[in-house]
Amino acid sequence: MKPLRIAHTADNHIGLRFNGRPYTEDLRKRLVEERYLAAERVVETANSRGADLLVIAGDLFENTRVPAKAIIRTAEILNGFTGVNVIVLPGNHDFYEQGNETLWGRFCDAMKENFLVLLSKPEPVSVFIGEAEVAFYPGPCRSKHSPTNSIGWIEEKPKNPDAINVGVAHGSVSGVSPDMDEKYYPMTPENLRKAGVDFWLLGHTHLRYPGEQRAEGSLFYIPSTHTPDGFDCDHEGYIWCLDVLPGKKVVAESIRTGAFRFYERKRSVDSVASIEDLKREISMLEPGTTLLKLVLDGRLSEEAIDHLHEIIGEIGQQFCYAEVYHENVALNINREYIDANFSRDSLPHRLLSAFAEQPEDNLVLQLAHDMIREARQ
């Protein structure tokens, strides 16, 4: 008997405008478009895997005010799913507001009839895959922030032991998501366990959980985003594809769906060799679809600095977006360097020597050296 197969995604943030960084207009448009293209890949993946249900655990949209054409286009993409139902939970970005159904009203209208199950209320909803009942216990979001989660009601609800009882929620999970102010519907593993469902499909955290590509028997699953949306998403964008085997054993596989990569690294460079290592590391990336952010520090010789500047120049040319911070990469100016490059007791020699004594004066030393070099030109 074919196991129940669920494709699980979340945090798609369709409608995100990418205004926060100085992207070129062309890149910005590509990033905006990628939200849709990645959604198409999600549906294609779910279809190719023969998924019965496609579950979107919140933040399908960036906010409740995305334009109508974005809603309609998203619905068109999801209508391409060949499974039984698309199950959508409103997240904290696209929270459900009773009385203000502009977003979800339009979305429901654009989805195929009897195809969409919108988990907008805290009450169980069952769908049937053949004769098998899949009961969803949702914790929908009603606002952007909340100090309490929406799943408290589930514990008291009686569950059909013969059904596959699936919790769907959107919020932070202690130990997994950073939420210091506890304002994003905070949950704990204990909350999730006490609810009494068979497993949870969650959203909000843009990191995959469990972290491995394959997982079994986890209490909850977080897919990460379907395609990354910023430098805090250091991954390629995934969905979970879960099989619920007899005995309700869950086997999950994480499948890549994103095309872009936001790659942020901090590196220390202290030699030409380390620069070459960095170069090798970066060469493994796909420049056309990788947005790169490097924060470099270290002390180098003059030729190494020149080499580094060359590479930085190349990076700027190759990658579709690159931010390279190298203010903290300084010339390795030490006593030997000063003696070799400046006449003893000359003004530059004296000036640089005054700062070379203190390690914490590295920046002063670097700037003084650069200034002396400029004055020489």
Add this chain to the structure above:
Amino acid sequence: MILRQVRLHPFGGATDRPVAFAPGLNVVLGPNEAGKSTLVNALRSVLFRSTQLTATRFRSEMQAYVPVTGGDTVRVTLLFAVDGQEYSLEKCWGASGSSRLRLPGGGELTAPERVEKELAGLLHTGEGTYNYVLITYQTHLAGTVNELRKNPLESTEALTSLLQRSIFQSDGISIERLRMLARQREDEYFSKWDRGRGAPEEGRDFDKPWINKVGRILKCYYDLRGTEHAYREAVVYETTIDEFAVRTNGLKQEAETEAAYVNTHARFVADARRRSELEIRLQKFKEDIPRLRDIQQQWPRSEEHVKRLHDEVISLREQYKELLAEQRQTEAYLNQQTLRETFARAEREHERLVEEERRLSEIKNIREPDVKSLRDVETTIRNLQIKVESQKLALRIEAKNSFEARLKTSAGDQRVRVEAGESINETTKGAFELLHADWAVAVRSATDDAVALQRALEAQTARHAELCRNLVVANAEEAGLLQRSYEEQRTRVEKARSALQALTGKESYQAMEQRVADLGTVVPGRSVSVISELMKQVTAKGENRSRDEKELQGKCDEWVERYMDPDHLLDLLLRHKQDAAEAEQQVRALAPLPEGVKDATAYVADFDRRKEMLATKKEELNQLLLERATFEKNEPDESLEELEDRLRDQRARFECALAEGESYARIHQELERLVETLDAKAYKPLQDRFESLVDQLTLHRYEGLQMEGPLPVKMKANDRAFTLNMLSQGTLDVLALAVRIGMAEYYLDGNDGFILMDDPLVNLDPERQHAAVACLQEFARRKQAIILTCHPSHAESLGGNLIRL
């Protein structure tokens, strides 16, 4: 650099011919307008002016040199040597500007930027230095020092750097430039930033920022504050959106609760209302139908009854009239009787009055004053009598012979006869007189005037008697009695008169008497009380009947107005019966009240209240959505997450800018500290050289200078210091010459170079000219000097390579 040859082809009005220069001293001799200034301008242009000029710059800088004969091009070619290497430079300005620098190895630079860069390297110093030190105009000579002071940046700083280099090796780095860079960097970072407070100067924060001269730290600060502000606004925005969501959800929930109730109960309430209406109608029918039936039955009877009542009323009115007439008759009889009785009484009173009047007439009318007068007289008499009495005399008459006399005493007058041998004793008051026919004896009291008294007494007595006679009384007492009797009687008469008048009223007795006599005969009927009672009864009955008639007539009128006639009333009654049956049927068809609801009115009222609340909630929800839609127009362009990200970056940049700024400040501080140690020594050699030249050129007139940095500001002679504005033109020219030569020596120290002067001797007296020539010749032994003059004598004095224009 030393100049070999310059060619102007074309440049201004100069003749196209090469002008060749030799190393050492060159004198260019030419009259005014020969082209000397043109030559200087051409040299300046070829050395310092780019050929890539905008049309505006060409017009302002080069247009003057376009030949008046025509063309749009200006061209200069210069041959020169640097460190023994030969160069050729050609520049062309105009429609198609071009530059060409042929290098010693045969190479050629034609890109204008590269030519300028290479040239700058070969010149070793900038345009400013050439303008103010190495290439001078005559008119500028005297302004040298001031010009240098006004434009210190390049030339004097470069010179200072040179001077300092001799003491403090700089590794080929311009110390002034380094200081300038340090200053610049510090300014770049800290411009408009208050380091002490760690905030923008003058507190001009993000809300009213500085616009001009914003340093890097301040810029990073404004960027950071701007992002923080945007972040706060985004937080407020999202918090407000959350609040909207909470309120919207709340309102919607409340509305749904009310809507659920309304939807569930609407039918029941509608039926309850309908039932209430129908019941009211049925009730009305229940009341109306019997009423109409009654009316229908009563109407004809009522009309008849109205007629009867009407007739009865008329009859009663007649009765009343009759009774009224009888009453009048009885009243008339009674009035007659009353009159008769009154007259009878009046008659009696009249009789009594007559009697009393008669009695009164029998009583003497003695008036009170009369009585009073009489009493007064009596009182007077008594008083007189007392007085007289007090004048009492005792008389004894013993007669020897009988006699008769009249004796007048107070007691009276009497005849007395006294027989012989008899005596009479008399006492009397006051006086007595015995009057005989032959004699009279009068005896009175010696005190008072007994006679007067007696006379008074007699008078009074006489008066008294007269009064008594008049009043026909004996005395005052009697008079009093009579007077009282009279008064009493008079009172009785008055009473009788009053009693009579009370009966007759205003009418006189006689008139009453006449009236009585005129009375006819009236037959007495029933008593007034009986008649009145009957009248009351008839009146009451009549009023009742009349009221009843009106009432009933009113009813009949009302029925007519309402129903027209009994037939129409019957139709109406039948319709009502039908409608009542229908209403009952409808009531039976309505849904009953929900279980537990007993009071339909309260139930409906509660429903209405909740329905209104639903409308209110919907309205509130709409308002809220409108408010929210308006608010959403303020949505920030960036999400909170993007702003957090940007905030992190900008905080790092600000910290970095602060660290770099502080670093530059430290660099500047350390640099200045180092420079300060050598500044004191730097200018001494220059000062010594200037002083030496000044001493030589002024023929020892001035021996010292006061310096400010690398420039002299005062000249000293005989222990006095003279500011520059106190000096003559010739002395200023000498000072300028000394400064230029001195600076040029330092400037060109270690390099080939040239100095160009235009008529430097023109303002000097012959002795000073001679000294100046010696200085210039000395200079030219070491460097190239090009002197322009229009004076052949100056040219002859200077010697050297003579070039005639």
